[in-house]
Amino acid sequence: MFGFSDKVIYPEAAPYEKQLAILREKLAQAEALLVGAGAGLSTAAGLSYGGARFQKYFADFAKKYGIHDMYTGGVYPFPSPEVYWAWWSRHIYFNRYVDAPSDVYPTLRHLVEDKDYFVLTTNVDHQFQRSGFDKRRLFYTQGDYGLLQSVQPEVARTYDNREMVEAMLEAQGFVRGADGIFDVPSSGKLKMVVPKELVPVCPDDGRAMMVSVRCDGRFVEDEGWHAAQARYKAFLAAHEEDAILYLELGVGLNTPVIIKYPFWYYTKVNPNAFYASINLGGASCASSIRKRSLCIEADIGKVLHDLARTDAHLVKGDVTA
Numbered sequence: 190m191f192g193f194s195d196k197v198i199y200p201e202a203a204p205y206e207k208q209l210a211i212l213r214e215k216l217a218q219a220e221a222l223l224v225g226a227g228a229g230l231s232t233a234a235g236l237s238y239g240g241a242r243f244q245k246y247f248a249d250f251a252k253k254y255g256i257h258d259m260y261t262g263g264v265y266p267f268p269s270p271e272v273y274w275a276w277w278s279r280h281i282y283f284n285r286y287v288d289a290p291s292d293v294y295p296t297l298r299h300l301v302e303d304k305d306y307f308v309l310t311t312n313v314d315h316q317f318q319r320s321g322f323d324k325r326r327l328f329y330t331q332g333d334y335g336l337l338q339s340v341q342p343e344v345a346r347t348y349d350n351r352e353m354v355e356a357m358l359e360a361q362g363f364v365r366g367a368d369g370i371f372d373v374p375s376s377g378k379l380k381m382v383v384p385k386e387l388v389p390v391c392p393d394d395g396r397a398m399m400v401s402v403r404c405d406g407r408f409v410e411d412e413g414w415h416a417a418q419a420r421y422k423a424f425l426a427a428h429e430e431d432a433i434l435y436l437e438l439g440v441g442l443n444t445p446v447i448i449k450y451p452f453w454y455y456t457k458v459n460p461n462a463f464y465a466s467i468n469l470g471g472a473s474c475a476s477s478i479r480k481r482s483l484c485i486e487a488d489i490g491k492v493l494h495d496l497a498r499t500d501a502h503l504v505k506g507d508v509t510a
Contacts, residue, residue: 195453195475200484208485209495215463215483216496219434222301223424223455225448226310226317229439229468230297233489235290236314245373246279249381259284270397271382277400278357278383284314285334286351287370293490294320296497297438307424311440311447313402328421329414330447332402338409339391340399347401347411350389357383430459437466438489453478467492 202208216222236242238259244251247262256262259280267273294316308317311331318324336347355371361380363371373379389398401409410418435452442449453475456464465483466472472484485492 195457195477197473198476198479199471199473200479200482202484202486205485205487208483209492211483212465212485212492213496215434215465216300216304216436218432219304219463220431221424221428221433222304222306223428223433223435223452224297224301224306224308224310225435225437225440225452226308226312227438227440227448228312228443229441229470230293230310230489231289231312231314231316231439233291233439233469234293234316236284236316242283246283247276249379250276253381269382270388271385274357274383274388275361275381278354278361281334281350281354281400282358282371286354288319289316291490293493294322296490296493298322299497300493305428307421309421309448311444325420326424328417330403330418331444332400332408334400334402336401337389337391337398338401338407338411339394340397340407341394342407342409344393345409345411346393347409347413348392348398350400353387353389357387360384360387425455429455430461432461433459433463435462435464437464437468439468440466441468441470456481 232238239257243258247256247259250256250262254262254265254267256265262276263280265276267276298317298320306326308322308327310317310327310329313329313332313334315329315333315335317327333347335350337350337353338347358371359365360383362374362378364374365371390396391398399407401411433455435456437448437452440448452464456462456478457475460481463481463483464474464478465485466474467485467487467489469486469488472486474482474484
């Protein structure tokens, strides 16, 4: 996607306050904004896949199966569909149907809502829409925890799963609170299996179902997926020569061809574009766009909150990249 002569570089960081001022100015000056969001953004919002959150909802699975976090649990070969869906109903619900613990996503929305923006994300947790982002300005390339599909799809269709998931939680002993959100019962006792009749079956072909996320070649790109892709392509075409800011948040090197490499390429071919990466684990850029890039090694939540903070001493135009 970007020239093979380019090198991936990790620029020496300027003082944080200077980087923040540059990014603030680039946001103000941008005619359009394309946000690229990876797993690091949700982690910064508190949706961690390990630690206390994992122990709260999956301590029984950890003890019985030796699973250490939600990532490994997501690929564990459970012994039956009933156990598989006990795990996955929890995994889906507590990462898709509850708000992130912090206000990182609402803060980001506040920063972009007055811009001509679009969001490209590999996250499947629906936090952008839960935080009030315009659905028509989002492209979830890798799917959505809130959708199911056939394990062997012949028809490109997906199905909302909330009712099914909540029924599975109730069957395991989770309790719905006054706020409508399910939680672990006070006894802490949960079943690690769901009744056979709650195991989802595809109405299209009568086969077993799976979460509609891109984990292998079976992922369904349904009508909604293609419509979002078309809107994304239209946004790119409309701003290919504009002063656009490509803002990358928490994107690693797991699937760089979806966000990172395209953003570098779009910046390279458009002299009016600027690229900014915020990633505590390693912000980088292509060598060819170094002069039009900003790589901030900092917590995404801190950077977004600092950007949103009113700074009466900042004089627009007094900082240059």
